[in-house]
Amino acid sequence: MSIPSIDLNNGVAIPQLGFGTYKLPPADTRDLVLRAFEAGYRHVDTAQMYRNEREVGEAVAASGLPRDELFVTTKLNNAFHAHDDALAAFDRSLEALGLQRVDLFLVHWPLPAQGRYTEAWAALEEIYASGRARAIGVSNFQPHHLRRVLAEGTVVPAVNQVEVHPYLAQDEVRAFGAEHGIVTEAWSPLGRGAVLGDPVIAEVARRHGRTPAQVVLRWHLQRGDVVFPKSATPERIVENAQLFDFELPADDMVAISALDRGERTGSHPDEMNDTGR
Numbered sequence: 247m248s249i250p251s252i253d254l255n256n257g258v259a260i261p262q263l264g265f266g267t268y269k270l271p272p273a274d275t276r277d278l279v280l281r282a283f284e285a286g287y288r289h290v291d292t293a294q295m296y297r298n299e300r301e302v303g304e305a306v307a308a309s310g311l312p313r314d315e316l317f318v319t320t321k322l323n324n325a326f327h328a329h330d331d332a333l334a335a336f337d338r339s340l341e342a343l344g345l346q347r348v349d350l351f352l353v354h355w356p357l358p359a360q361g362r363y364t365e366a367w368a369a370l371e372e373i374y375a376s377g378r379a380r381a382i383g384v385s386n387f388q389p390h391h392l393r394r395v396l397a398e399g400t401v402v403p404a405v406n407q408v409e410v411h412p413y414l415a416q417d418e419v420r421a422f423g424a425e426h427g428i429v430t431e432a433w434s435p436l437g438r439g440a441v442l443g444d445p446v447i448a449e450v451a452r453r454h455g456r457t458p459a460q461v462v463l464r465w466h467l468q469r470g471d472v473v474f475p476k477s478a479t480p481e482r483i484v485e486n487a488q489l490f491d492f493e494l495p496a497d498d499m500v501a502i503s504a505l506d507r508g509e510r511t512g513s514h515p516d517e518m519n520d521t522g523r
């Protein structure tokens with residue numbers, strides 16, 4: 247199986263399919279990430295907040311795969327937007343992951359009430375300049391947060407990782423990203439399972455002889471977004487990677503896109519202000 251890549255705005259290639267690790271059982275995380283590598287995934291998405299960087303790093307080491315064949319993303323936790331805190335937190339991530347560098351480092355949430363995300367961004371720019379992150383980006387940024395980063399920063403974020411699934415199409419955020427060369431990464435691409443029982447998706451899946459999850463993930467890929475479905479179930483890890491031998495016709499894409507109802511499974515970025523402190 248060959249997973250296509252997308253070129254980020256600095257030329258770094260990101261595999262369009264990755265493996266999500268939020269809420270994987272800690273005791274099983276190493277083995278599940280290894281299972282994902284066996285199934286062909288080469289991209290893994292973790293975060294300081296998930297408290298599993300160490301287990302992800304153990305899987306990377308145990309896989310025996312050449313480092314340059316793997317794409318590892320982690321994210322700055324909410325308590326560390328102050329410049330020096332961000333640099334120190336990044337050092338701890340590298341140590342936990344057991345890596346010299348990550349492929350992508352993100353500001354996890356903008357936390358607008360705290361108002362320090364451009365300070366955090368300046369720290370990420372330093373990390374990028376040092377070569378210890380091959381690309382840097384943001385997560386959960388609305389266009390008005392991105393405008394500030396573009397105005398005050400010197401590096402254009404490579405990605406914006408936001409909640410996207412058929413019940414939350416995110417047309418405005420995705421269009422802003424496309425206009426500025428910022429790739430959209432779709433978190434909770436399956437809506438944490440909420441979209442999988444939808445009758446429209448079930449019908450498209452039936453006609454293509456695929457599962458609802460495969461159809462939804464294929465919809466994301468054909469829209470050009472990066473996805474990293476999470477599963478703690480070995481069979482689903484394999485199922486979620488079998489996406490590259492079929493294509494949804496335009497009418498199915500339109501029918502799935504029409505399911506948008508602005509429904510979030512997670513927090514709204516303008517309202518999320520929990521620093522965890």
Ligand SMILES: NC(=O)c1ccc[n+]([C@@H]2O[C@H](COP(=O)([O-])OP(=O)(O)OC[C@H]3O[C@@H](n4cnc5c(N)ncnc54)[C@H](OP(=O)(O)O)[C@@H]3O)[C@@H](O)[C@H]2O)c1
Nearest residue numbers: 266267268291433434435436437438459475476477478479
């Ligand atoms: N930047 C952010 O703020 C942010 C926020 C949330 C998530 N993320 C990232 O995005 C990743 C994915 O999002 P997510 O974990 O929230 O949700 P998700 O991937 O949309 O959905 C995961 C849920 O769907 C189930 N599932 C997976 N594959 C399935 C299949 N083939 N058939 C039926 N059910 C299936 C999983 O169950 P089992 O595990 O029991 O199989 C789990 O309950 C995260 O792991 C994380 O890396 C980022």
